[in-house]
Amino acid sequence: MKIWFISLVIILFSCSRNSKEVGIDYKENQKLEKLSTDTFSIKDWNYLGTGKSKKVLRQKDSLYFITLNTSQQKLELVNLTAKKIDTILDFYNTDQFLKRKLEFGDFLAVNLDSIFLFSNKNAKLCLINSKGVIKKIWNINDVYESGQTDDFFEITTVDSYSFHFDLTNKNIHFRTFPPYNFDSDKEFYKKAFARKFNLESENFLESFGEWPDQYANQDFLRPNNYNLSYIPFFDKGIYFLSMKYDHNIYKYQANNDSLVGVFDGKSNFLNTFEKLPRKRDAQKYISFITTNGSYNRLMYEEESNRFYRVVVHEQPLKNPLTNRLNNPTFNRSFSIIAFDENMIKIGEMAFDGSAFTFFAVTPTPSGILINSKNIEDESENIFTHINF
Template sequence: MKIKNLYLFLIFLLLWACAIRESTNNTTETSEITTNVKIINQISIPCDTLPYNFEYSSILKKDNELYFVGLDESTNALYFYSITSQKFSYKIQKSKEGSDKVIIKDFYIHTQDSIFLLDHYGKKVQLIDSKGKIINNLKFKNEQNRNVVEALSSKRMAFFGKSNRMILPSFVEIEDTKNEFYEHGFSSLFAMTKDSLLLLTEIGRYPKEYIPIENSYYYSTYPDMIKYGHKLILNFSNHHTLFTIDMENKMNKIIEWKSNYLKEDFERLSLDNDIQQASNYISTNGFYTRITVDEETETLYRIVKHTQPLKNVEGKLNQYLECGFSIIYGKLDEPNPKEVLLEKGKYVPYVVHSIGNNQLLISLENPFNPNNEENKLQFEIIELK
């Protein structure tokens, strides 16, 4: 029996090695592949009728308690789940009517008592504390000429307290299939005064590779952005290089972090695509999805979606979360970071947050995870070695 088990194990190792070799074919390796994912803790929070799928989420540390905070747009509320106690704690419910109404489209946690709420279509930003008390209603002082503020899941808000500068997601009202679209910034910089936001400039620029060529383009254009010190780190989904941008709108390359599971060149989508073609493009192609940073240890994590066939062996369309994912991680100046392959069909890798001490909080709410439990919000706290 032991010999048989050993034989099966050796076959498994051989097949796994072949799979890795096939997935990395035609790629330029810049990261060291590792399989060391240490599970620190498993989190299971009963939620019954409470929401558990959130497009926008963050974490909050307060009074030695760690909270997962999710925005549920249908109820116009922020839900606070205690990771420490593994239970629902409370919610901040905002009114959709009246003088203090705000329809939350995005939020940014600056400190435990400074939470910014972005109103629908960028009409205002409301500042509240962690219990929902209104501190200020910030209205836009001048007209937005070209870039219109609106929440997008791939771009987030950021506030720089020392300079009272705020960066909000925005877009120019031009189709991203047009070359002119790429001549404009992808965010707007504001100065925060006592009760208003003064538009200073649009910021950011796209890498030259993003300009449409030969009737094709990169479908997912907006970068994922995260605050780090006095700058923002930019993660473009179809670019191996990471960038930074500062308050003077100076954009610089910092380092190339290429995944071993992605080819050197990214696939493009036809400019005259339809909805189904765009959906297939997102489902099948590999690209970079998110970044998160541990400021305590200066460790950056870059989430990678892998390519997958359009259909499975049964001839059915593969879904987005059926594909493989990995995480590239290391110091910001590390030219050869590590890359860990995540268990397929287990996690929701775009719901991942650094919680300090080289640990990540990552969602288990993958519909293809056979261990999912109904009416529970589930996470793992993991450490990558």
């Protein structure tokens, strides 16, 4: 998908962090007052920290941190229990991946024996195990190009946080886009945002996913408003929806996309969001994304049955000390809102943007894991675990 503006502004490079800079703060947070942290590091690992796709899962008696390094095309596994690197799969140096022209942008780990990878470059879905053995490849490009309609034009997993696997029905859920200008055309918000692909029939099924009614009636523009994250519960037939510039979290019935609940997901650090005219203006886009805060994504952890919402905080357009433009991504303060299984807010935890970065957050069975680099030693990768 050619998202014309994102590439100008949000380019993810490596993060340099010092292990001594914990930078944790609390605000209006009675239930999270006595959190404990645990930090360990791994030496001689050239992980850049650029992959947005991360997962912590349990396999037997060990917890594993899995991440896709998209810039280097490596799938990397760290045994958190043993605190050591387990496996690094280098796709650029593996013939079976190179000859198929696979360039992965996202992954979905069911377990260590079943890891789905999606190549946005040629719309291929690949199933491998943690040793890099290819178990199956689905050529989705041919299927979806023949089925394009006014409601369904393109699929993606990039920046979607909407890549899910329904084990019972053997369906992969992809984020979809209709053939509309998704920034400035209100018709976009009248269309579904996801579609099911059945792994057995190798065909797309129905589209689904409902935007809240007010989105189709907005007479203003907010850049990247089309980005969302949703959490499906296949056994319950529901899904939760979180948008970038919306304080609320929405609950829908999956079989008919009917709205069944609205929850307060407001951050203590965000208030109102700026509104722009419905026309493209690159400078105003840059200013908007640099200064406005947003709800980056909604996450769910299965064992603890908790939700986490990552919140990027507001910042001035320019650094008052240097008078230079602030970076829209790096050194931004952020917070994490914790919710219980009923989507009731437990509390909010704030982080210093000079010590941590918001896209390096991964939920675990007992809290949150944030990985970063030691600014004094680039070969040392630091893992900070906050126990909720």
